[in-house]
Amino acid sequence: MQVKKFEAPTMKEAIKMIKNQLGPEAIILSAKDINKGFGLAGRRSVEVTAAVSETMLRKKQMAERKLNEQNKNRYQQIPAAQQKEFIDKVFQKIQVERKPPAVFTSTPYIDIIDSEDSSNSFDNMAHERIKSAAKAASQAAVFIEDPPKMKVSKVVKEERNSRDLEKILSMQAEINKLRALISQFQKVPQTFVNMHPGASEGISYELSASYEKLKKAGIDEEQIVKILKLAQRSLNSDQIKKTAYVDAWVAKYILENVQIVTDSETTKYHAFVGPSGHGKTSCLVKLASHLVICKNKSVAIVTCDTHKVGAHEQLRIYAKILNVPFVVIKKPEEWARVELALKNVDHVLIDYPGMGLRSDIEQNYLLSMLPPESNSGRAIHYVLSAMTKTKDAYEVLNRYGAVGPTDIIFTSLDESSQHGIIFTLQQKFQLPLHSFGIGPKIPEDFEAATKERVVDLIFKLTKLKERGLR
Numbered sequence: 428m429q430v431k432k433f434e435a436p437t438m439k440e441a442i443k444m445i446k447n448q449l450g451p452e453a454i455i456l457s458a459k460d461i462n463k464g465f466g467l468a469g470r471r472s473v474e475v476t477a478a479v480s481e482t483m484l485r486k487k488q489m490a491e492r493k494l495n496e497q498n499k500n501r502y503q504q505i506p507a508a509q510q511k512e513f514i515d516k517v518f519q520k521i522q523v524e525r526k527p528p529a530v531f532t533s534t535p536y537i538d539i540i541d542s543e544d545s546s547n548s549f550d551n552m553a554h555e556r557i558k559s560a561a562k563a564a565s566q567a568a569v570f571i572e573d574p575p576k577m578k579v580s581k582v583v584k585e586e587r588n589s590r591d592l593e594k595i596l597s598m599q600a601e602i603n604k605l606r607a608l609i610s611q612f613q614k615v616p617q618t619f620v621n622m623h624p625g626a627s628e629g630i631s632y633e634l635s636a637s638y639e640k641l642k643k644a645g646i647d648e649e650q651i652v653k654i655l656k657l658a659q660r661s662l663n664s665d666q667i668k669k670t671a672y673v674d675a676w677v678a679k680y681i682l683e684n685v686q687i688v689t690d691s692e693t694t695k696y697h698a699f700v701g702p703s704g705h706g707k708t709s710c711l712v713k714l715a716s717h718l719v720i721c722k723n724k725s726v727a728i729v730t731c732d733t734h735k736v737g738a739h740e741q742l743r744i745y746a747k748i749l750n751v752p753f754v755v756i757k758k759p760e761e762w763a764r765v766e767l768a769l770k771n772v773d774h775v776l777i778d779y780p781g782m783g784l785r786s787d788i789e790q791n792y793l794l795s796m797l798p799p800e801s802n803s804g805r806a807i808h809y810v811l812s813a814m815t816k817t818k819d820a821y822e823v824l825n826r827y828g829a830v831g832p833t834d835i836i837f838t839s840l841d842e843s844s845q846h847g848i849i850f851t852l853q854q855k856f857q858l859p860l861h862s863f864g865i866g867p868k869i870p871e872d873f874e875a876a877t878k879e880r881v882v883d884l885i886f887k888l889t890k891l892k893e894r895g896l897r
Contacts, residue, residue, distance in 0.1 A: 450487035451507035645845030686859035695803030703781025706838035716870035838864035846884035
């Protein structure tokens, strides 16, 4: 039994190598993907383990020796079934052409005349001995290739039968071992070739590595299928085989389709809403610090969160540090007074209590407490942690649809290893991305969202905190 491993860029090339080296009757025992390198330049290959019996391999080698170089190249290109048919025909022809061993006649060594009277006796004796030795060697060679029918002693027969029995038992053990391997391989519910990642969705085998990479990044399967089906139609067969080329196409697609907020600095009212514990208050303080310190804008901080103990006191301290006005609103009617008092302020940032909006009471309260719409604009920032499960994020954001969020702010990017949810939610709800919270520090760990940053986060191109707020 010959067992050998083959590595190739694609499964098709691996099978071609197996056919050329082990022959058309080789059996594939296992196959697996091998990823080499990381990022857009990562390479991918396939490792296949195949086996063939010694007999089949010898038949293949005997048949190929009958071919010249030109015919051998043509032979390697034909299908496996035709190769097997050719090998069988050549082997049968060799069996038919095999001739019986030649018959040697010579004088037995004991009958050679050894006479001193004959001047040629010594030469004749040497000649006969050489001839007799050649006969014995030739008969031995013929016996190895094709044993003639001859009478042998009982002891020789028993010894030969014993050797044959050992060979049969050894071959039987190899066959049983091969059957066990094949049985294990057949128990796998989906084969390597026809059930690669994305196969059930119509994604080709060449794109399976990109499918796995996007899935590992946290992008929703629906979005992955949509992107890769477009890639299948846009790229030619040679380009699809190159994983780095496909990754570059996907990155270009994300850059062209992801939506980013571009006019946030002209908006006066900024409301921060979302479920509890996702970092709304921290985002408000970070944005206020940025507007005051970096943009030299006049800012006021307002809180409507009267439910959480100590929430407004925390914001009051930050407002004092930034030297900006601070207001607590408990009723919707108070907005008229606050709007008049803050008419000369560039930006008003409002903090709201964390809510899941599971009841109409919560939804109606939040809608009534929103800032008034004015000519200066009103932005409702939906704040969500990047660590949220996609299913939960869909459910909560659907409930917030009645509130009318204008964009999304993602927090906790430093705590998450998968950032595909950023692109998934943006595409699913068509809400542009406003900014990212990348850590606990105020105001350093906060940055405005950009298209390039989204690609960077999905493909892990640079370290998370190498770029700050622009």
